[in-house]
Amino acid sequence: MTRLFRSRRACLALASSLLAAGAFGVTSLLAETREPPPSLFVRIADGAPVPKLVAHAARNAEGEWTVSMEAENFRFTEICNAATGSEAVGHVHIYEGNRKLASAFAPEKSIGRLSPGRHLLTITLQATDHRAFATRDGMITAQLAIEA
Amino acid sequence: MRKQLVIAGLAGATSIAMTAAAGAHEAWLLTPEEMIGLASAPKPAVFTNPLFAAPLAALLAGGVFAAISLEPRWLDLENRLFRPLAERAGEIGPAVVRLGLSVMLFTAALGLLPAAGVAAGTRPTLFVPDMQLKLFDPAWGLLVPVQLALAAMLLTGLGTRIAGLAVAALAVFGLHLFGETFLAYAGHFAVPGLYLAFAGGGKFRLRLPAALAARLPAATALDRLELTPTVYRGLMIVFGLNFAYLGITYKLMQPTLLIAILEHGGFPEFGVGYGLLAFVMTFVEISAGLALVAGVLVRPVGLFLISAFTLFAVTLGETPFFHSNLYAMAAVLVMAGAGARRAAEGRETVRRLGAPAAGAMVEQAA
Numbered sequence: 001m002t003r004l005f006r007s008r009r010a011c012l013a014l015a016s017s018l019l020a021a022g023a024f025g026v027t028s029l030l031a032e033t034r035e036p037p038p039s040l041f042v043r044i045a046d047g048a049p050v051p052k053l054v055a056h057a058a059r060n061a062e063g064e065w066t067v068s069m070e071a072e073n074f075r076f077t078e079i080c081n082a083a084t085g086s087e088a089v090g091h092v093h094i095y096e097g098n099r100k101l102a103s104a105f106a107p108e109k110s111i112g113r114l115s116p117g118r119h120l121l122t123i124t125l126q127a128t129d130h131r132a133f134a135t136r137d138g139m140i141t142a143q144l145a146i147e148a
Numbered sequence: 149m150r151k152q153l154v155i156a157g158l159a160g161a162t163s164i165a166m167t168a169a170a171g172a173h174e175a176w177l178l179t180p181e182e183m184i185g186l187a188s189a190p191k192p193a194v195f196t197n198p199l200f201a202a203p204l205a206a207l208l209a210g211g212v213f214a215a216i217s218l219e220p221r222w223l224d225l226e227n228r229l230f231r232p233l234a235e236r237a238g239e240i241g242p243a244v245v246r247l248g249l250s251v252m253l254f255t256a257a258l259g260l261l262p263a264a265g266v267a268a269g270t271r272p273t274l275f276v277p278d279m280q281l282k283l284f285d286p287a288w289g290l291l292v293p294v295q296l297a298l299a300a301m302l303l304t305g306l307g308t309r310i311a312g313l314a315v316a317a318l319a320v321f322g323l324h325l326f327g328e329t330f331l332a333y334a335g336h337f338a339v340p341g342l343y344l345a346f347a348g349g350g351k352f353r354l355r356l357p358a359a360l361a362a363r364l365p366a367a368t369a370l371d372r373l374e375l376t377p378t379v380y381r382g383l384m385i386v387f388g389l390n391f392a393y394l395g396i397t398y399k400l401m402q403p404t405l406l407i408a409i410l411e412h413g414g415f416p417e418f419g420v421g422y423g424l425l426a427f428v429m430t431f432v433e434i435s436a437g438l439a440l441v442a443g444v445l446v447r448p449v450g451l452f453l454i455s456a457f458t459l460f461a462v463t464l465g466e467t468p469f470f471h472s473n474l475y476a477m478a479a480v481l482v483m484a485g486a487g488a489r490r491a492a493e494g495r496e497t498v499r500r501l502g503a504p505a506a507g508a509m510v511e512q513a514a
Contacts, residue, residue: 012442013216020435021209024427027400028201036187037402039329040178098179100266122180129329138188 034136041134042127044088049073050135051088053142055123065114065146067094069107069123078105079128090127096120114148121146177412177464186408192423195403201427208431216444226447230485237483238375242308242350245340248476249315250302251469252276252337257295261469274322275337277470279330288325294318302344305353309370312344332398335390339383340477346375380487381443387477388440391453395434399426406430413464443486450481 036043044050051074057067074088091105096119101111103126111121121144125133133140178186194200227234252275255261259271263278272292273279281288298318301311319337322330348371356364399406406429407422417425436452439445457475461468468475 009220009444010217012444013213016216016435016438016442016444017209017213019438020212020431021205023396023400023434024201024205024431025198027396028196028198031191031196033190033196034188035191037405039398039402039405040183041187093180095180098181100180122184124180124183132183132187134187139184141184 036134036138040131041139042129042131044133044135044140045086046136048086049088051125051133051140053092053123053125053140055121055142055144057121057144057146059148063113064110065112065148066108066110067104067121067123067144069104069109069142071107071125074125074133076104076106077128088125088127088133090125090133093124093126095122095124114146116148119146119148120144177409177466179412182408182412186404189404189408191403192407192421192426194423194427195400204424204427205431208428208435212435212439215448216439216442219445227485230447230483233483234485234487237480237487238347239351241480241483242344242347243305243352244479245344245347245473245476246302246305246308246349246353248472248474249337249340249344250299251472253295253299253302253315255469257292257299261467274318274325275473276333279322279326279333291318305349306356308349308353309345309368309373312341312346313370315341316345317341332390332394335386335393336473336477339387339390340473342379343375343383343477343480345370346373346379377487380484384443384446384481384486385441388437388442388449390437392434392437392441395430395437399430399433403427403430409464413460413466415460415463440481446481446484446486450478453478454482 052072053074054070055067056069057065059065069092074090076091077089078091091103092109093103094101094109094111101121102109123142123144125140127133194204233240256273256275256277256279259266259269259273261277262268262271263280266277272281272289274281274291274295281291294314295318298311298314301307302315316338319334319341322337323334355361403423403426406426410422410426415422415425432452433456436445436449439449454475457468457471457478460466461470
């Protein structure tokens, strides 16, 4: 009985270890070396039009700043749901350093007053499910320097 | 035995099949600058080159083989050492799980453990920091009071079985609301919820005032539920399956994400580099999940999970509350071990012999 139990145990151990090792082997054979993690990024397919973003900023009479964005191959939408289709659709996130200033669901967004000095903003393109758009070479972003 | 092999095989196959889409597990820690770097980071060669991956995977697989094969040699000693805990698992286990789940529900409902860049208390979520309810129809804001009510029920132990069932239902509903992304979390909330539905409130629960209790039915249909060995075994399978899925989807398939999280927290490299470290961590997590599915190495896996969460919390500056549900279920595994299977064997022995089997009853406390 003991011998039988041990051999059964050995079978189970063999199956478990082969299963785990097999998963790694298969993955290493299939792996792409430059593929952004799909849980965080929506990869623009090779050959598909790559979205581009240019941003400007203007201050109004009350001293509040508005960021205007011109997007190419990208459409703004207010909808937040699962990303579907091949078209790049979504919104942008506006950051200063690691601080998120705003989400913009349209090409213009007021970010309010800024403290005096230079502010370097980073604008990122996000899909409707909040993952970021990326190509094989990295995220699609625009930089904007504001002298407040 | 054949059944175990089939279950383990199915678990692995299902996990691999489910890796097509995934959400941002623990990506809530990353800052925008880290995200930008992550988007263009190449995967380490150890994950992409079979010449590196195969020998290392074979070596680690040898370790798994040895651990599972040798477990019977220390199992008796382990059972003796953990007997005091196993005897109390039926009472303390539910209390720990109630506390763990109530912390997750309470903090998520009020947005108290927010993702990076989100102010605390501004974005209610479902169970975890990155499942924001704001993304949906305002009507789903109703889930905030629902989660708070469930947290209160679990904390007090009033209506534990109903609350447990509701948590499990909410975990399934999360799949409907967030889609495949929620697969990363569903099992890890459904399992403790169902555990409570079957095990009841355990120790440290409040009693209703006599006047109020008299107006309510003495027992509901749910009170007839029992944490049988089969149920416990089923819960362990789902729990393990969820870990195997997480390991494959988030670590094996997206190693740069794990490395970015390790770099974010300044996790020690142990002189081997993050690539190799991520490889080993991934292998261990997947193996631990498969071990639970197979019902072996249960206590070592439970202890490993508690140690791993604690190490991550300390080094990444993450609050342990992020994983309260997992801490709680891992604690149950440590207390009860693979008790259910032994309890089942014990029950048959009792029936056959017509006498109580002390060891079996201890394990039955699971």
